[in-house]
Amino acid sequence: MTALSGNQKRKMKSASRLYAVQALFQMEQSEVGVDKVRQEFLDFRFGAETPDGDEMMDGDIGLFSSLLETAVSYQAKIDQMTDRALVAKWPISRIDPTLRALFRAAGAELVGLDTPPKVVIKEFVDVAVAFFPEGKEGQFVNAVLDHMAREAKPEAF
Numbered sequence: 001m002t003a004l005s006g007n008q009k010r011k012m013k014s015a016s017r018l019y020a021v022q023a024l025f026q027m028e029q030s031e032v033g034v035d036k037v038r039q040e041f042l043d044f045r046f047g048a049e050t051p052d053g054d055e056m057m058d059g060d061i062g063l064f065s066s067l068l069e070t071a072v073s074y075q076a077k078i079d080q081m082t083d084r085a086l087v088a089k090w091p092i093s094r095i096d097p098t099l100r101a102l103f104r105a106a107g108a109e110l111v112g113l114d115t116p117p118k119v120v121i122k123e124f125v126d127v128a129v130a131f132f133p134e135g136k137e138g139q140f141v142n143a144v145l146d147h148m149a150r151e152a153k154p155e156a157f
Contacts, residue, residue, distance in 0.1 A: 009060070011057060012057070012058055012059050012060040013059075013060045013063050013123075014057075014123060014126065015056075015057035015058065015059040015060075016059035016060040016061075016063040016064040016067070017063070017067065017105060017106075017109075017123050017124065017127055018127050018130065019041055019045055019046070019059050019064055020063075020064055020067035020068055020071070020105040020108075021098070021101045021102045021105045021127055021131075022041075022045075022101075023037045023038065023041050023064075023068055024068070024071055024101035024104050024105055025097055025098055025100075025101035027072075028097060028101065029097065034068050034069065034072050037068070038064070038065060041059075041064070042061065042064075045059075046058050046059045046061070046064075063113075066108070066112065066113060067105050067108045067109060067112075068108075069108075070108035070109075070111065070112030070113070071104040071105055071107070071108035073112075074107070074108065074111055074112065075104060077107075077111065078103070078104050078107030078108060078111065079092050079104070079107075081107055081110075081111075081148045081151055081152065082100075082103045082104075082107060082144065082148060084147070084151065085143075085144040085145075085147035085148050085151075086144060098131050098132075099128070099137065099140075099141070102124055102127060102128060102131075103141075103145075103148070105124070105127075106120055106121075106123075106124040106141075106145055106148070107148055107152070109124075110145075110148060110149055110152040110153060111152050116156065117149035117150075117152070117153050117156045117157070118149075118156075120145065120149065121142060121145045121146060121149060124141060124145055125138050125141050125142050125145070128140075128141040
């Protein structure tokens, strides 16, 4: 087996964050459990070939699994952090379900892993831009995640 370069590892971690948002979205929409969705992603998304013949990015299985497990285990805590970061008239239940999944995945990384907050914010802003390339969601995600990161890891600021 060939050793992965630092750049390949970063790309795999970025792909895992995107896949975690998709998986959390799918879990909410279909009410399917974490184990079933995780297995589906590992079997059919990580490194799979698309109908167009393109290959999907391989992901970091450990990071993907950690994000899903932590998001599910700490969902109430993460949702409360998100609510505090949102404007009072916009509780998490009223925001776009893709953004809700994104905040849960990012919140999971902030509360459950040792990733520096600035890395989490940048990575998930990139995910937001991937989902909403024409909108202002990237700026919105940046502001909300900055607030969440300051609450979750105040020592990092």
